[in-house]
Amino acid sequence: MQLTQKGAATKRRIVEGAAREIHSQGVFTLRLEDVMARTSTSKSQLFHYFPGGKDELLLEVARYEAARVIDDQQPELGSLTSWTAWWDWRDKVVARYRAQGGDCPLHVALSQLRTTTEGARTVASELMSQWQSQLAAGIRHMRDIGEIRPGLDAERAAAALLAGVQGGVLIFLTTGGMEYLEAALDEGIARLGGEAAVSARRGPVERDR
Structure with a gap:
């Protein structure tokens, strides 16, 4: 659907409103009526932008949250x-997940969708591809x-690091234990750079002890 600037803004307002509604009340009790009330949109407007109803809206929320995963790690x-x-990147990733706790917005949005659907797989694949790149x-x-x-396969090394990070995130969401994510990042970066990377983490004061 080709949208006007105003239409694109309205669609984004609905997606952002749905995301906030999910954050406040959870995805499993999400009602389209609540989204409409929060975003001051009518039923006809909502179904104009999301003719597939709740599932289509949730997919757009998942895309929105996936983009935020990357944006929140910048610069x-x-x-x-x-x-x-x-x-610094490692610390920002840890801080992001610590701040949001076990309520990962992307995981919450995708959990309500059938993960075997093409749309859900596409959202997850696009996120992983951008992150790995x-x-x-x-x-x-x-x-x-x-x-x-020299000769290290950058794409494969990035895939391994990302797999470790995602494993740590999953354990964190399941148990609340942040140490797994921290270990995946610490060990992954150390494997890439060896002593040079580890020394940079220690800092000049600790290295001089």
Whole structure:
């Protein structure tokens, strides 16, 4: 559907309103009437932009939350040009999940959809692809300046790091234990850079002890 600027703004308002409604009351009790009340839209407006109803709206919320996963890691994720920058990114990822607790908006939105549907798979795949691509760009940069061994497959290394992060996130959402995510990030970065990466994390004061 080709939207006017006003139409695109209305659609985004509905998506953002639905996301806030999910945050406040949960996805399983979400009612379209509540979304309409929150966003001051009529039923005809909502179904104009989301003819598939609640499932289509939830898919758009998932896309919105997936974009936020990447945006919330910036500018660190897009600037992985030193080991200090890598640790800054690590800290930002941990801080993001610690702040939101076990209520991961993307996980909540996708959980209400059948994860085998093409739309849900596409949202998850696009997120992982963008995340992996930016990690791989950082790995290639560090490899090119001699901080990572030559010949390392950047895409594969980024995939391994991302898999560890996602495993840590899943355990965190299941148990509330942040130490798994922290370990996945710490060990993943250390494997990439060895002692140089670890030393950058320690900082000059600790290294001098």
